[in-house]
Amino acid sequence: MSTETLTIEKLGMSGDGIARGPFGPVYVSFTLPGETVALAVNRDRGTVMSMSDPSPDRVEPKCRHFGPDGENGACGGCSLQHASDSLYQDFKRQLVVDALKSKALQAEVAPLVLAHPGERRRTVFTARRTEKELLLGYNQAESHHIVSISECPIASPGIVSRLATIRTIASVMAVGAEPFRITVLETLSGLDLAFEGINKMDDRQRRMAVETVLGQKGVARLSLNGEILVEPVKPVIDFGGVSVSPPPGSFTQATKPAEDVMAELVMAHLGKAKRVADLFAGSGTFSLRIARKARVHAVEGEDKALKALDLAARNTQGLKPVTVEKRDLYRRxxxxxxxxxxxxxxxxxxxxxxEVQTKEIARCGARKIIAVSCNPVTLVRDLRILVDAGYRITSVTPIDQFLWSSHVEVVATLEK
Structure with a gap:
């Protein structure tokens, strides 16, 4: 451990400030480029002790739980609430620009599609019972410490307004002092609460959990490790006018506005395509929209998600034929x-x-390809394979659905 006074030079990929220390880069959370800070340095991590020159791009955080002075500790849900909108948006777009450059890919990157507070319909909480209370919130960055929250500006009002309800149900579900996860999805019919990591609930606790849910308003389903305990009303989400009931805890896009933008980009690029393969199809985010215009073959490795897609397609009139195939696209x-x-x-x-699937796509000769990714690094690796096989990148659009984090969604379109 040493004490250093350093100047932050840039933001790293995770949103930490990076300074040049005597023995290499030092990563400092909650700092911005140009700031001079006195640090307690432990290896390559720095903790701010004082700051002499705050950046003009520093703004007041939107949440009481954010940052080193946050209530109940530094919540790990966000990393960039202290950055101005312009700095934050430039940082996110630059993540995609830099990723493309790293693979020598030539493509114009569109302006970042913005996210806004209150749009997250899906979030994952960590919870744990203590002697005094039930902690419900997010883990502090690089820590098992749970920052118990009373607000969350990124989450939808439908989730935030029911934090007390979620706590009540979690208090009944909690066994011992081990932490567990709660995936919360706001659906059109209420909250879908998927608990994971609780392994010793007895029949009495299960009955209490069911009774608790039935006594609350706004909860559509409660599940434990994938098993539905009670479903007062079927959870329903909308994929372009098609109603789908996803399985407990399954993947959905984090925000509806981002999903809609991604779907618009996909549909626009498909144009007049008549037969489309949708790989890693999930519960049908794109497949069911595409089926309005073209025949779709949806391939997904998760059986329950695929069944939800298939059921939705069969129960919706006016769609082109939709075929489904359960297949682990990594192994096969x-x-x-x-x-x-x-x-x-x-x-x-x-x-x-x-990567392996992309090599097969590159050889198939399809006229149009759309790649959607939440990781620019692996995306550009896959795009490089396609470009080397004779495809041309026609657009790259970064989409922010993980507000105030270092994660960015990307839609890239290609033509043969």
């Missing part, structure tokens, strides 16, 4: 010979990207 990617019948391919993999 669709081969070029299987993909060659499609005019266009959409793929939206997890953060790890889809």
């Amino acid at each position: 990617p669709m081969m070029a010979s299987e993909l060659k019948i499609y005019d266009a391919i959409v793929f939206d993999p997890p953060r790890a990207g889809a």
Whole structure:
């Protein structure tokens, strides 16, 4: 441990300020470029002791739980509430610009599609029972300490207004002092609460949990480790006019506005394509919209999500044929010979990207490709494969649905 006075030179990929220390870079949370700070330095991490020259881009955080002076500790849900809108937006777009440059890809990056407070319909809380109370909130960055929250400006009003309800249910569900996770999805019919990490609930506790949910308003479903405990009303979300009931805790885009923008970009690029393959299709975010215009083959490795997609397609009139296939695209990617019948391919993999699958896409000859990703680093790796195979990037659009974090969604379109 040492004490240093350093100047922050830039923001790193995770949103931390980076200063040049005597032995290499020092990463400092909650700082901005140009700020001179006195730091307690431990290896490559610095903790601010005092600041002599705050940046003109420093603004007052929107949440009482943010930052080193936050109530109950520094909430790890956000990392950039202290940055001005212009600095923050430039930082997010630059993440995509820099990623493309790292693979020598030539493409114009569109302006960042903005996110706004109160748009997050899906969030994941951590909870734990203590001797005094039930903690419900987010883990402090790089820590197991739970910052118990009383507000969350990124989450939808429908979630924030029911924090007390979620706490009440979590208090009944909690077993011992072990932490557990609660994925909260605001649906059109109420909150879908998916608890994970609780393994020893007895029948009495289960009955109490069910009774508690039935005594609350605004909760559509309660599940534990994927098992539905009670479902007063089926949770429903809307994918372009198609009603879908997703399985407990399944993936959905974090905000509806971002999802709609992504879908608009996908649909615009598909144009008059008649046969489309949607890989890593989930519960049908894109497939069910595409089916308004074209035949779709939806491929997904998670069985329950695929069944939700299939049921929604079967129960919706006016769609083109939708076929589904359960397949782990990491272990068994669709081969070029299987993909060659499609005019266009959409793929939206997890953060790890889809390197092996992309190599098959590159060989299939589809005229149009749309790549959707929440990780610019793995996205550009996959785009490089496609460009090397003769595809041309026609657009790259960064989309902010993870407000005040260092995460950015990207939609890239390509043509043969």
